[in-house]
Amino acid sequence: MERLADRVILAWGWKRAALAVLAGAIGVLALPPIGFFAAMFVSFTLLVWLIDGAAAAPNSGFIRRLWPSFAIGWLFGFGYFVAGLWWLGHALMIDAEEFAWALPLAVFGLPAVLAIYYGLATALARIFWSDGMGRIAALAASFGLMEWLRGVLFTGFPWNAIGYAMTPAPIMMQSAHIIGITGITALSVFIFAAPALLGTRLGARPGVALAAILLVAHVGYGGYVLYGMPRPEKPSDDKSPVIRLVQPMIDQTAKMDTDGDRAEIFEKHLRLSAEPPKDGGRKPDIIVWPETSVPFILTDNQDALTRIADTLDDNQILIAGAVRVEDMGPGIAPRYYNSIYVIDGRGQIIGAADKVHLVPFGEYVPFENILTEFGIQNVVEMPGGFSAAATRQMLTLPNGLKLYPLVCYEAIFPDEMTGDIASADAILNVTNDAWFGNTPGPYQHFQQARVRAVETGLPLIRDGNSGISALVNSRGEIIAGLKLNETGFIDATTDGYAQLAFPAHLRQTNFWLIEILLLVIAMVSRSGFVSRRN
Incomplete structure (x- = not known):
């Protein structure tokens, strides 16, 4: 030596x-x-x-x-x-x-x-x-x-x-x-x-x-x-909501193709959402779609909301990643947000949360006025890029479940697990790692999201277009999941057990x-x- x-x-x-x-x-x-x-x-x-x-x-x-x-x-x-x-x-x-x-x-x-x-x-x-x-x-x-x-x-x-x-x-x-x-x-x-x-x-x-x-x-x-460490036992009549994670595995080139069949992409999400439970299980109470899963501006497409209502039962909830547009008035360019919508069984949008921490050069260009003159633009094609939300909005579902929303790589920032997270029941992370194919990137991303669950002492609900989608408990253990690049869905419940809160400070x-x-x-x-x- x-x-x-x-x-x-x-x-x-x-x-x-x-x-x-x-x-x-x-x-x-x-x-x-x-x-x-x-x-x-x-x-x-x-x-x-x-x-x-x-x-x-x-x-x-x-x-x-x-x-x-x-x-x-x-x-x-x-x-x-x-x-x-x-x-x-x-x-x-x-x-x-x-x-x-x-x-x-x-x-x-x-x-x-x-x-x-x-x-x-x-x-x-x-x-x-x-x-x-x-x-x-x-x-x-x-x-x-x-x-x-x-x-x-x-x-x-x-x-x-x-x-x-x-x-x-x-x-x-x-x-x-x-x-x-x-x-x-x-x-x-x-x-x-x-x-x-x-x-x-x-x-x-x-x-x-x-x-x-x-x-x-x-x-x-x-x-x-x-x-x-002792864990509380679930009561025999436990009614924890069944959560369905939809992993459609849409190729990223298809998502970016403006001439592609966006209706078929949307229908694939609906088909997977409507599949009967496997092994005779309960129907899902909550269905989750990944980041930017809706391939058009949902609020401009009433037919799409009607199709969602036709697919869901009255008591089911859909949580979907989508682009949200905000009209700024005559003569002013609209703002676009990378968002999460909560939609009820009647096709009504009852909640939304916008991404706070955007990806530089992916979702916006820093010093845009200068760099765009050199031909530098966003990888994600969006007029003017995305706008960031000023604050993170908790998603509260009709059943009272509170979800702390994280879009894509927001899950890698431990210092941002603050604010109302102490009152949350679970972390919700929707992402689209299809950008990175079958490389180490999605595996690294998933591990870091699991560590956020352990840090905060909260279960993690993670849904990705190409994976890795999983329900993870507050100890970082995978309850159920889908492999990378696998098409399908999983139905599961969180174990409902959160570790004793240890404040971020x-x-x-x-x-x-x-x-x-x-x-x-x-x-x-x-x-x-x-x-x-x-």
Whole structure:
């Protein structure tokens, strides 16, 4: 181990750069669909050794001294994000004639920008670097801070935060309820980096011991929640609503074809909604369609509302993703919203919620007045792009069920699970991952939505055009679901059990306490108290 550490520390030139990129790329094996979380031990062990060898000239200024560490972190991040987000290019190739030119920007440009956060993390960690276990504490605190910033700055994009590598299964998700994915990220980096101490022998005993304790506590707490914590029994006359998730598997090119048969797309949703229950089960009380499932402006099409009324029973409710238009008056362009409608058995729209957090360059163009002059436009074809709702509206159904609505990638933002969510009965997430085909993207998206269920302690109702559609309980366990690219429907009920509410502000507090504790360990180690050779 020491010989390997020495070779990595002393690596130079292109070999050093290639090793940093490779270390980042290896870490993606820990993410869905593979989920081999042990790969991160290799990634962060190599990263620590590479930072150990990131030396600058003795007389360099402050910035120059940090530059080698920043470069290593940036290269590590570039490898991680290219390997983990390459599938974003699939969305551009659906309309290749229009957007193929932007493929390098999606596959390499976005990772290059996101990698700056990791470069800043390693540069910041280098300020508190020491010979002992304090250096992995500094690295963990720095990554925790930068991953949090990645989720909030410039509209945020916290996709594939390092902490998700530590949540491949429900038994390893439960800590998110107490410390959130940001807290898991910080502690995960400490755990993943601990083997690096075995290669340098400095601080190995306390560092590896602490990492082992944290890992056992993480899994042990998950085991207690899943198998040791009492759960209330359902009454024999339980009348939990039966929820049908419709997964129509409409090809994205067909959805975008303005000359296509939109009526047939609509009818396919209706046919799946009208199918009799399987195995003699109860008819669904609530039917859910995915994001933008209605292929036209529903409020302009009374015939469509009539067809919905003909399909539903009087006491059934349809929840459907659709584009909502708002007339702004004469001479003013209308506004379009990516919305969710609630429709009753008489074909009446009785509720709606608009998307709050839009996708940059997908649903709107930032600095539109400037960038449109260079031919940059939305991937989703909509005049002027979508508008964002000012606030998130809870969906309250006639039976009193309260759903916290999230459209598409809104489910990846833990800091947005606020407001009225404490009064919600479940999270509703409608999406259309057909943009990304049969790639890792939909699997990664689904995992992050499951972690939101655990964080908030609420069941998750998730419906996607191409999948992955599922009912997930408050512990992240899948009650029923449909595979990616499968056409069909499922009928199921949530287990009706929510974990004891742990407020979001307390999760944030715990995260910052973890950050402070890691920083204290780093500073104490740097002062020489914990860096003895074992």
